[in-house]
Amino acid sequence: RIQPLNRFGAPSAETGQNVFESVILLSFFLQLLTEASLTSCTMGALIWRILVLCFIASCSQLPVTVAQYLSSCKTPGGDGEPGTCVLVRECPFARALLMKQKHSNNDIRYLEAIRCGMLETKALVCCNAPNITADSSSSSGSIDGLLVDGETIDGLVENRFSTPEEKRGLLPEVCGVDTYRGPIRGELAQLFHFPWNVLIQHRTKDGEHRFHCGGSLISDRYVLTAARCIMGIKKTWTIVSVRVGELNLQTDPDCDDSTAGVTECASPVEDIPIEKITVPSNYTGTGSPAVKQDIALLRLARRVEFSESVAPICLPLNTSNWVGYSTEQDGSFYESGWGKTPDAGGGGDNKWNYVSVGVARELCRDRYPHASIDGEQICAMPWSEQNTCRGDTGGPLMYQSGTDGAWYLMGVGSFRKQCAIVGEPAVYTNVATFTDWIVENLEP
Template sequence: MLMVKLIVSLYILYKCGCTPVLKSCSDCMLVRQCPDVVNIPPEKAKEKLLNSLCGRTRDNGKRAIKICCSDFAVPGTIKIFSRLPELPIIDDTDYDANNIDNHTNTKLLPDICGQKFDYRIIGGNEAGIFEFPWMALIYHKDNNGQALLDCGGSVISSRYILTAAHCVYDKTITRVRVGDFNIKKQRYCQGAYPYYECELKPQELQVEKPIVHEKYSKDHYLINDIALLRVNKSIDFSFRNVKPICLPVWKEIRNINLNGKASVVAGWGLMDDGKRSDILQKVTIPIKPETECANYFSRDSNRKHSLHKIFCAGEIGKDSCNGDSGGPLMIFDKIYDDNYRMIQFGIVSYGSQMCGYEAPGVYTSVPKYMKWILDTIEE
């Protein structure tokens, strides 16, 4: 009933020409397409709707007004695997990301990486068992002392997991698991004879040293959202379910124009019904132009955001809610040996709480932090 009243109110505003200057946002949609509209207190509905108007259109032959849906996101709603809410971006001094071609620590990264061992097409968004063998699950201790699975990461070498700083900062990491696929079952199988495949046993690791970017701050966590976990022993790469992903080490890879490129996010994140998946999922999403990213995250003209170390990706119905905070955004591209490999270009960082409603997810740009990664890792 409330939704009907809201739509009628919008129509009246449209008819009388009482609408203010329309806002600019990338999650502009019809009222009925924005589920959080129903959470508006009746006494605040008129003001809230007026301030969120972003366009006019026709819906089923009738005139209608569109709103910026993320304006109605419920504050404080934190879900497992959800990304962080929006905050102003504070710029800082950038690393010379291109000055690494002769870095001595490139030898610590594996020569063989990013190999996909599962090329079969799986129905829906379910990943293949051995499709993303670098996926990591990160557990931390909650207030009750229980191990809570709330972040992902990626295996980049035999001793390091790459993840987001907000997954590590001010948290007690209890363990890391690599090579898992179905987090509830010990043995899960896909396919039919003779292509029947079953997952292998995952590896459990302890964290020897968590390393958060030295300029990361929980007060301004929209930049430098990157961290490394050094594990207590070498990860065994002799099994098909555990392999490292490639990083954009070489200059020609770091300088690839990402605008419009198809990328893949994988994880055990939120599904369409709001529940977490037990089985590894994947979603293909386009990388947005920097201008579109700036348009969404800089609606306030008095607030200028620097986007040179982050980027946006996603579209309607497809978002990194399907992935995990700290997990990788990947592109299947030609690498230095002229073979195609999965290369990690982003780390799932944050974005609007309106997952999948056109508001893009935001990712830490791995190419911009390659020097930091190489400066940080050790033998």
């Protein structure tokens, strides 16, 4: 549980607490505006929120402890992880938290607790994974790691691609090729099965590295996963890398000697650092009963070299590849993963595949009456009962096109009540409704 630092004395009265919380948010919002290069829509939204906060808080000031920019600090909670005192724009997690549409009491306390001083008129925050460029402290600002609706807060990413059509060129021409030719049922995955499966790796406050979510490789530089895998993790955790080429977590490399006594092995797995994170600005958050826009785009720090065990899945950009196909009742899908979730991890060491069937949204709404299931989501459930949770949060819901034979990423695992139970649908973010957003946020 996050506790406020002692240097802030929160009023005991309810009105005073509201003022206190509003000023915390106000100070951060004002800093973002003074450093910003925003779209008119984003600017308008921020200005409106600031006016409301000013009315509540009467634009008062809070004291902060002066600290040296880039000095060492301890992040709040537990023993505290080592961090660096940086500007708000240089801390992706702080900025993502700040840009949420609604802020819980814990959010307010965390924003207050991570403040570690001032640099001139700008707030400094203690960040355990800052994104700092060589000139980040200069007056011209810097390009940050976290994007909001395709725009950075401190400036636009310089991009030679000016139209969505040109940006599509950043996606691979060849995709969705699964070199495994055996049957695909509810079974243990074999070597080279669905080579776009990835695992999202987090670092805990104790320094341990764990896998708590899955994702899908969509190019040699980008992975698609669920926003809850970024925003819904414990505040003492840090997302650090993506693992590609994995099959069994206990073996490296993974090998298969079932073919005529000949042993075949995949390339060793790779853990690739994450360079940038893009989350929709109106993602409603894991605390909301109606989770919306649960999708995130991860830019890797370097390009992935494709192989039989590492390859991208196709995005549903062209509807002609799946025209007439129902994403609801009776539509057949495939899932693959280790059963990883952002809250408890779970799952096993082996990757599994299984068949799912689409569920009508009316039935899905009955199962999740408070979730406001709509066209931005797909519901599906296992074709047959399984004995374990096999799909990952953030992992792929796939469809093989009868037109070109390629595999397409139709859904991103979002949430479910129970896993691997016939009659209990899971909810997935409908990737087809986010392809424009994905393409707009691609960079060379």
